[in-house]
Amino acid sequence: MQKKVVIIGSGFSSLSAASYLAKAGFEVALYEKNKTVGGRARQLTKQGFTFDIGPSWYWMPDIFERFFNDFGKSTADYYELDKLSPAYKIFFSDDVITIGDSMDKICTEFERIEAGSSQYLRKFIAKAQENYDIAINKIVYRPGLSPFELVTKDTALRVDQFFKTISGQVRKQFKNPKLIATLEFPVLFLGAKPSKTPSFYSFMNFADFGLGTWHPKGGMYKIIEGMKSLAEELGVDIHTGHAVEKILVEKGRATGIMVDNKTIAADFILSGADYHHSETLLDPEYRQYSEDYWNAKTFAPSSLLFYVGFNKKLKDIEHHNLFFDTDFERHAEEIYDDPKWPTEPLFYVNFPSVTDKSMAPEGHETGFFLVPIAPDLEDTPALRQQYFDVIIKRLEERTKQKVENNIIFKESFCVNDFKEQYNSYKGNAYGMANTLLQTAFLRPGLKSKKVKDLYFTGQLTVPGPGVPPSLISGKLVSELIEQKK
Numbered sequence: 001m002q003k004k005v006v007i008i009g010s011g012f013s014s015l016s017a018a019s020y021l022a023k024a025g026f027e028v029a030l031y032e033k034n035k036t037v038g039g040r041a042r043q044l045t046k047q048g049f050t051f052d053i054g055p056s057w058y059w060m061p062d063i064f065e066r067f068f069n070d071f072g073k074s075t076a077d078y079y080e081l082d083k084l085s086p087a088y089k090i091f092f093s094d095d096v097i098t099i100g101d102s103m104d105k106i107c108t109e110f111e112r113i114e115a116g117s118s119q120y121l122r123k124f125i126a127k128a129q130e131n132y133d134i135a136i137n138k139i140v141y142r143p144g145l146s147p148f149e150l151v152t153k154d155t156a157l158r159v160d161q162f163f164k165t166i167s168g169q170v171r172k173q174f175k176n177p178k179l180i181a182t183l184e185f186p187v188l189f190l191g192a193k194p195s196k197t198p199s200f201y202s203f204m205n206f207a208d209f210g211l212g213t214w215h216p217k218g219g220m221y222k223i224i225e226g227m228k229s230l231a232e233e234l235g236v237d238i239h240t241g242h243a244v245e246k247i248l249v250e251k252g253r254a255t256g257i258m259v260d261n262k263t264i265a266a267d268f269i270l271s272g273a274d275y276h277h278s279e280t281l282l283d284p285e286y287r288q289y290s291e292d293y294w295n296a297k298t299f300a301p302s303s304l305l306f307y308v309g310f311n312k313k314l315k316d317i318e319h320h321n322l323f324f325d326t327d328f329e330r331h332a333e334e335i336y337d338d339p340k341w342p343t344e345p346l347f348y349v350n351f352p353s354v355t356d357k358s359m360a361p362e363g364h365e366t367g368f369f370l371v372p373i374a375p376d377l378e379d380t381p382a383l384r385q386q387y388f389d390v391i392i393k394r395l396e397e398r399t400k401q402k403v404e405n406n407i408i409f410k411e412s413f414c415v416n417d418f419k420e421q422y423n424s425y426k427g428n429a430y431g432m433a434n435t436l437l438q439t440a441f442l443r444p445g446l447k448s449k450k451v452k453d454l455y456f457t458g459q460l461t462v463p464g465p466g467v468p469p470s471l472i473s474g475k476l477v478s479e480l481i482e483q484k485k
């Protein structure tokens with residue numbers, strides 16, 4: 001008889017797992033609390049503007065391709081990809097660095113900033129590429145069940161890179177603060193300070209400079225739509241607008257869920273909702289991790305987000321823009337060491353309509369603004385407005401143009417929305433950070449240690465935050481469930 005899996009949530013990890021499990025012959029039903037699928041990667045459309053609500057950087061195209069290839073498909077069957085040129089722009093207080101779409105262009109830009117730096121850059125990226133090959137081909141597709149998964153001939157030769165930090169590594173070779181910030185930026189995706197992130201994670205620099213920045217035409221939500229279609233083609237039964245109220249356990253085994261006061265029985269339960277929330281759906285005796293455990297962990301930042309429609313095209317901007325024109329260290333301290341609203345925030349702005357006409361009405365610009373902040377900060381309309389005024393003014397100053405009077409509308413999203421819309425622990429935006437002590441087998445596990453037939457996936461478990469890791473997380477957990485079939 002066909003065994004049944006119930007999946008909680010519809011983020012990248014849940015949709016990924018759903019397809020793998022359906023392909024393996026399980027009956028799969030997925031329950032999502034929100035009205036649309038996609039989790040943190042949902043879409044907002046308004047007055048002809050299209051916004052990705054969460055992720056906007058498409059890095060590691062090989063991992064997306066590998067996901068669809070596992071089903072005999074290709075990304076091209078579901079969406080069209082453009083390689084962005086330039087990849088992005090970084091605004092500093094006295095200069096702008098443009099990251100091109102090839103190593104040669106990036107080396108020319110590094111030389112402009114610091115003569116002689118390109119030879120170090122080429123060596124740094126060559127080493128980062130080796131790490132990428134090891135991480136992606138030999139480590140990251142392992143389920144984090146044992147420390148031995150990390151022990152390979154290649155990692156043994158690089159063990160020092162797990163104990164040195166990316167920050168130390170970069171600063172040994174580069175002295176210019178702008179180049180340092182440029183090279184430390186990619187590991188911010190892993191959720192911790194570069195000074196707390198092992199230098200082995202320089203593979204993110206290869207993802208950045210070596211593999212490039214891509215854009216699915218129509219936005220990141222096209223990936224979600226593709227994954228939803230794939231899951232449905234494979235027979236997954238998707239229910240949106242249904243919050244799971246409880247995970248049912250009988251004699252130590254997960255037997256089903258409660259939704260809308262009804263019991264749905266299953267052979268296996270898999271939750272892709274935030275791990276902390278998933279455990280609160282269990283009676284306390286079945287939870288593996290205490291509140292103290294979660295509280296002691298380093299979480300990735302939360303974010304203050306704005307979705308803004310402009311009634312004109314803006315100048316001197318690119319698809320991706322980083323505003324690193326204030327003190328990087330101080331902002332990082334105000335996220336991780338002394339959590340408070342940032343004194344002078346760094347921020348990121350995505351204008352997808354610069355390269356993709358479908359994202360805004362003609363002659364208009366779609367703007368997504370992101371200020372990283374510590375999780376669980378007080379979140380009020382007045383604070384949101386205060387920071388909006390600050391970042392719009394900075395955008396105007398750095399790009400030397402007036403934009404404030406060209407705003408048709410703005411929507412915001414912050415800590416309270418992350419909690420309310422995703423049941424996010426402390427309103428984190430992108431999960432639990434990948435620090436040395438929160439890597440692989442040291443992260444919350446894919447499989448419950450207390451309840452049989454209960455599994456977890458997503459950015460709080462293995463391998464970590466980000467869209468590509470979430471795709472991999474879904475694959476890893478489905479393999480564990482398949483072993484029990």
Ligand SMILES: Cc1cc2nc3c(=O)[nH]c(=O)nc-3n(C[C@H](O)[C@H](O)[C@H](O)COP(=O)(O)OP(=O)(O)OC[C@H]3O[C@@H](n4cnc5c(N)ncnc54)[C@H](O)[C@@H]3O)c2cc1C
Nearest residue numbers: 009011012013033039040055056057244273458459466467
């Ligand atoms: C603002 C922002 C920017 C980001 N930028 C990038 C980027 O540029 N590139 C990148 O690679 N990554 C980025 N990320 C990270 C990336 O989006 C996430 O790592 C990834 O989407 C997480 O997927 P997930 O499956 O783990 O969880 P989620 O997407 O959070 O999915 C969990 C789902 O579970 C649902 N749920 C919760 N409780 C219940 C319940 N009781 N019953 C039913 N359903 C429930 C939630 O509604 C949600 O849909 C960003 C994230 C954010 C928030």
